[in-house]
Amino acid sequence: MKLYNKIIVMPGLFMLLLSTVNVSKAQKTTRLAVAGPRGIWVVCGDVLPKNFSYSISRQKSSDDGPWVKVANTQMPASKEDLQANILNTEKVSGMDIAPLDAGALQSVWQRVTNNVVTNSPPEMLNDLVLRAATGTAWYDAAAESATAYRYKIEIAGNANLKAEDYTNIIKYPISKFVTDIRPAVITPSLGGIYGEFKVVDSGQMYKCQILRSYYLRSGFEVIDAKPIFIRRKGSVFISFIDNTAVQKVPYSYSVQPIDAAGNPGFASPEMKAFDVAEKSIAPSVYGLRAHSDKKNRALRLGWKIVNNKNITTIDIYRSEVYDGQYVKIASVAPTDTSYFDRLVKPITTYYYSLTLNGTYETSPPSARVPGILEAMDDNLFPPDNVQLKQDSNKVVLTWDRNEADTRAYIVYRADSRDGVFKQLATPLISTQPGLSYTDVLPVTTNGITYTYAVADENTSYAISPKSRPVYASSYNFAALPIPNKITVRKTDDNSKLQVFWPDMSTVSSVFMGYAVFKTITVNGKTSAPRQVSTRLIPIMVNTFIDNDIKTPGIYHYTVRTVGMDKKRMSSASPEGGYTIEEEAGPAQVSNINLFPSAGSVQLSWNNPIGENLLSIQLMRAPEGKEPKLIATLDAGTQAYTDKNVTTGNTYYYTFITKNKNGKTSQPTDAVGIRLR
Template identity: 55%
Template sequence: MQTFKKIILAAGLVLGYTISMAQTTRPSALAGPKGIWVICGDALPKNFSYQISRQKNNGEWLTVAEVKMPRSKDEIQADLINTERAAGIDIAPLDAARLQLIWDRITPDIITSSPPELYEELALRAATGTAWYDATADSATVYRYKVKMITSGTAIPEAETNIVKYPQEKFVTDIRPAGFDPSRQGFHGEFVIVDKGTMVRCKILRSYYLRSGYEELASVPLFVQRSGKTYISFYDNTAVAKVPYTYAILPIDAAGNRGIASPLLKAFDVPDKSIEPSVHDFRTHSDEVKKGIRLSWKVNDAKVINAIEIYRSDSYNGKYFKLATVRPADTSYLDQQLKPIDEYFYTIKLVGFYETSPLSPRVPGVLRASNRNLFPPQNLRIKQDSNKVTLMWQKNEGDTRAYYIYRAPSNGELKQIGAPIITDSVNVSFTDKLPASNGKMVYTYAVADENTSYAISPKSARVYAYSAGNTTLPIPYDLKVQKTNGNKLLVTWADMNKEKQPFGGYMLYRRVNTVDGKITEAVPVTVKIISAGINFYLDSLISDGATYSYSVRTVGFDGKKLGSPSNQASFTIPAEIPLSVANIKVFPMQKAVKLSWNNPMGQNIKSIQIYRALEGKAAQPIATLDAGMQTYTDKDVASGSTYFYIFTVSNTKGRTSIKTDAVGIHLD
């Protein structure tokens, strides 16, 4: 193993020498809140320098800066603080341990590129020579930059950045309040990140009762992974009990721009249901004059509460919804949002400034109907078009609010069909479709109305509709599906013109079982009816990873009547699985292992997943990288251990490649 390490080290030294000016990241410009960041590239300027030129409003190009590698740790610290001060971001000097770690990461001869962990820390990139902050840029001007790599006797052709102007609009995230726990010493809150946008860090903002505006909370936000989601967790050890607080997340991107603050997390530290239950004489009675149920109650001591909440349910053990909130001194409430005759159940909760009481005992209430309804709708008429029946009638009384439609086969028992028709129109109509039947059938219709007291009238005079019954349509058979060379599915079935039953055409239906297991409803593949002389269909709207199931029905000459569906025929198109990475290499480093690989070409890659295993143990995921990444540094390693690395690739269709063979390395 020692020999293996020496070979890798030698190869790394040669590689570092030959590509010391290699550039894999194109220069770019990012707008900050007070200036513009210029990303020169990822190559550390050890034996060259970056020369930066600037163009204002498409004008003349002028050289504005030359960036080189720092010569000492103190120079990194000084450049970092100066850049943070100029950019107007929080000044955060490096502690001695991290300063030494960064120095050790960039100074070895084998290291030629900026460490990946610094890519989103633009101030540190500027301090280590791969970025520059333009503090002289004017917010009213549009800029473009050129970056040229210069060394003695050699100049790499310069590259232009994108056009940029600052400040930009606040970026958007989707960060939502997730929970609050006052049981600890101080308060513990969490937000869940649904979409982080361009956020790389954040601040916790706090406001409290009778205070306008928000202040930054001196609490370090923790990013926690749990159940496949990312949470922002924080502790507020300065909060006071029984004071309402609101918290928000202020997202910040790599350039220091602030996004739109998250929705508020509202909280205060008080126990629930801590008011003594003191509601008594809680009663209901029907108020027919005002058409409602009158609630009345008494409270022993209204001084300890600031509101009374009333809840209602349709059943004793059902779900109770808040009906109203009344003043502490109120002792009655009229519920008019109800129907007569129906039974309702009520309960009360007392609400203090911070505490609440348990719910009171539940009491029932019923509104008795007050207005009689003696007369049915008048002038009921019927109009029939094949199996389509239209009923028409006129409003009979001024307090009518709804109508009920009844139907019966022949002179059988009338039964309600459909929901009540709620309308105040004078002329009313209703359309019905007669049920399918094999024989001739007479149907009877009647209508009743309901007044504002919810009293229902007698049924109207009857009217009649006639159904001639169904003529049996043939059922298609011998349905087959096959894939053509043109990436289409050909569906064929037997020619039903050879059968004795007449018909007017076909309707072909398709159901799709997608790669994620969802099954769609069977829907027609065409809007128009397929001619009776055609017994095939070519389906071009297909994709891989899905199963397509077809059935066909014959259609009557009226274009509406459908026969029974045929047996189903299906065809599965296998999913395209992406290729995995290739040419995996591992390199030992000081307290780390560097990995490199080649991504597959033309695979619509979305992400790269890396798994690591200790010798004799199962592999565990350690990183998910963007599609463009082809290097990764594993710093969570220890000397004397053997590590094995496995890769998978996920594409934009959500498919994952097979795992690569494990590549191992032993660290002495």
């Protein structure tokens, strides 16, 4: 499997890892769309398309727009095509480019082309690249980020499979998933570094990478160290060997979990190592702290050292980002235990770390600690003349500067009249006398009152109290509820269809009523949706009767809620349907009797009962000729004399009944008589 080119899995652990992945969940009944880091995986089904193809269409769910066909998938014709599919999918999806070696390629090809194998093998269900390469999945690299999509899967060429199905609604990227992976063992040596992380909770992890960071270098990078999963005493560990570690350089290692769709999770906590020879300076700094000293307008650093023997100097490093670049700001004597950093700004977080220098060696950096210089000057007055204007869900705030030393403004919003304020965005840096801020309220299904306030920040970074509150409402643009569980049945007289849906007023009160739409499918062709409720259906009514059901076919109904302006509508509900079958013709006449009588034929019969008959058609055929209509009789007639006959000939009679709906019966079997 391609998995073997990326991670090494110890026996017994492979199924453990698969059990944490949800890609193959319910594949036999459900199509699935899965968000990737820069596109969307579409799982068409688990049946390998050996004698058919999957057709994939896409719809933007936000506007209920048209379905656009985007792809067809089939089984590759050869193992070379399989390899090409793998490489192409890895390239467009951003996965590691890792072609199968000859042995693995042959193994996969034999597995999926075996005549008894009709579904994707269980060991491939979570490998989306292999699924796409064998035709049961597809990667949509053209999908726009932060846009919700739905996919329609159609099957062409196999009548035994469901012809059409839909995936869930999905958009990408998604939030990082959480695992619990903890540093366990680190063993530095001059030939490399061996490390282990303990997997307490694998979350959605399908594979992982080992990350490494260098001392005083920002960020982590992936290294060429294969993670090996091992099980020991009931616990799972991820081990690795870093053969590229350099002596006397501090490193930090972390595990980057990745799910089956290629999405990264949160990286594990760091594990630190220092590859040095023996008798080096030991890292012995402890108790490092940074305190705000308002009197000296500085941050005062304090620390302790276990033993300053062999130490020549202590270097102090500072950064404004915890994982950023640290710059040396001072070197002090080995006996010093404090330092004043005066080149700092108030209300700004700084991070500090120390290293110990010997004659030939340098220790690893100490733990990093934060420090914040408190505000120097008070800020007592908030912005003045705060005003709010609202247009639908667009809110514009304006205010005036109240003090000359104002450098920035902070806008707050609460999701109710008396709710807790939360800061919106970052502070607005400005020294202008007047300022404005535009906010877009979130879509909601209920009317909500939002509360706004503004505070300012002075040049000492002190924040003022909040201004008087101003208010906005979401009532006029609240999201309309979407009806569900649509059911359709015939009325008691069998002449109409009645549509039912739940009472959506129990979910939301921000709509005026309902509108019903209908499509009809006849001979595989579906009409365009049209509104069949000519008037607004009141909010307290959750049913509709359709009188126009004359055409046989499948009737589909959807329901939408209508907004307060009687123009805006919700998205369509799921469809409810009912099939109107072609009406059968009436029953035939029975007990047909023929009697010769002086140059004529006397006919008698019994008409069917309860068939709502309109007429009876009588057909006659001389022997060896086609039957022709000789009479159309009233529905109550049950006898007839045919005088248009001659002796010496044989005649055959058939009957056809016709009801008032225009339907006719099958002709009766021909009954013959010979006139002598």
